[in-house]
Amino acid sequence: HWFLIALIGPTLYALSNHLDKLILSRYIQEDNSDRWVLTAFSSLFGTLIVPIAFFFDHSVFSVPLAVALWLMGIGMFLMGALFLYYTALQRDEASYVVPFYQTIPVFTYIIGLFVLGETLTPLQLLGGTIILAGTLVLSFEGVFSDLRFKRGVVLPMLGASVLMALNDVFFKVFALETSFWASVFWTYAGAGLAGLALLTLSTRTRVGFLNYLRRNSIPGVTAASTSETFFVTAEVAMHYATLLAPVVLVSLVNALQP
Numbered sequence: 672h673w674f675l676i677a678l679i680g681p682t683l684y685a686l687s688n689h690l691d692k693l694i695l696s697r698y699i700q701e702d703n704s705d706r707w708v709l710t711a712f713s714s715l716f717g718t719l720i721v722p723i724a725f726f727f728d729h730s731v732f733s734v735p736l737a738v739a740l741w742l743m744g745i746g747m748f749l750m751g752a753l754f755l756y757y758t759a760l761q762r763d764e765a766s767y768v769v770p771f772y773q774t775i776p777v778f779t780y781i782i783g784l785f786v787l788g789e790t791l792t793p794l795q796l797l798g799g800t801i802i803l804a805g806t807l808v809l810s811f812e813g814v815f816s817d818l819r820f821k822r823g824v825v826l827p828m829l830g831a832s833v834l835m836a837l838n839d840v841f842f843k844v845f846a847l848e849t850s851f852w853a854s855v856f857w858t859y860a861g862a863g864l865a866g867l868a869l870l871t872l873s874t875r876t877r878v879g880f881l882n883y884l885r886r887n888s889i890p891g892v893t894a895a896s897t898s899e900t901f902f903v904t905a906e907v908a909m910h911y912a913t914l915l916a917p918v919v920l921v922s923l924v925n926a927l928q929p
Contacts, residue, residue, distance in 0.1 A: 673916040673921065674916075676915070677921045678924060680906075680908050681926075681928035682905075683902070683904055683908075684901070684902065684925070684928045685928050686901045687901040687902045687905070688760075688768075688928075689765050690894055690895075690898035691709070691756075691765070691898055692760055694891065694898065695757065695760055695761055698886075698891040698894065705757070705879075706754060707869065707873065707876040707879065708876060708880050709753075710753055710754045711876055711880050712880065712883075712895050713750065713862075713866070714750050714865050714869065715863055716900075717862045717899065717903050718860065719903075720859050720907065721859050724852045728853050728856070730850070731853045731856040731857070734853050738845055739857045741841070742842075742857035743858070743861025745841050746858040746861030746862035746863075747861050747865045748834045748838045749838050749862055750862050750865045751831075752834035752838065753831075755827040755831035756768070756831045758827045759827040759828045762823045762824050763821070763824050766929070771825065771829065771832065774803070774828075775836050775839070776919050776926070777802060777803060778833050778835075778837075779840060779922045780799060780919040782837060782840045783919055787840065787843065787844065798923070802926065836922070842854055842910050842913070846910070846914060847914070851911060909921060909922075912924075
């Protein structure tokens, strides 16, 4: 059932969230390149699923070039979302940052309405309104006259949610046109290319990445690898579920993540 498959997502995302916070606060804080290093690691680690995708579908190279390029762009959207998420996670706790992902279904609905023609019932729209109201409450700290807008966390997380929504909707578009595993193959190939470009073009990130591997060879790399395994598995499960139900309903299951 699509719901049970989608439920894998928030379960593994939640485990990944706390591991990410641990990594940022304990292992790479001193490298002064933090979120860039973790983004590069995520990008490169995700390519491990590329040969798995090829194993399940040998026709990946028969995908039209334009479609392959679009899917690689979707993978880069995903890495952009992770960078913004790591930025927010540097500034606050995971239990505060993660609830902003509840805005993904709202953005997914808007994008999916135009791209896929998927609609919601009035009751489901009411649920989306409640999610927005909850996010608005989380956007401030303090009480009454001392209220402050947490711009440093809210804006990156809203940006991450938009990119995640784009990733979800367009993955479904191309997976329906080609195949599930071919879409996984090219999406994570694009993510890996983004990570490789980041390490090649940014000396600071490359030095920070090598320092991270050198200083924290066992505990740091193990934590990061475990986190990325959880994340990639969750992403694949959520993408598969979108082929069985409307994208916005699948993304609403992720409301359980906080």
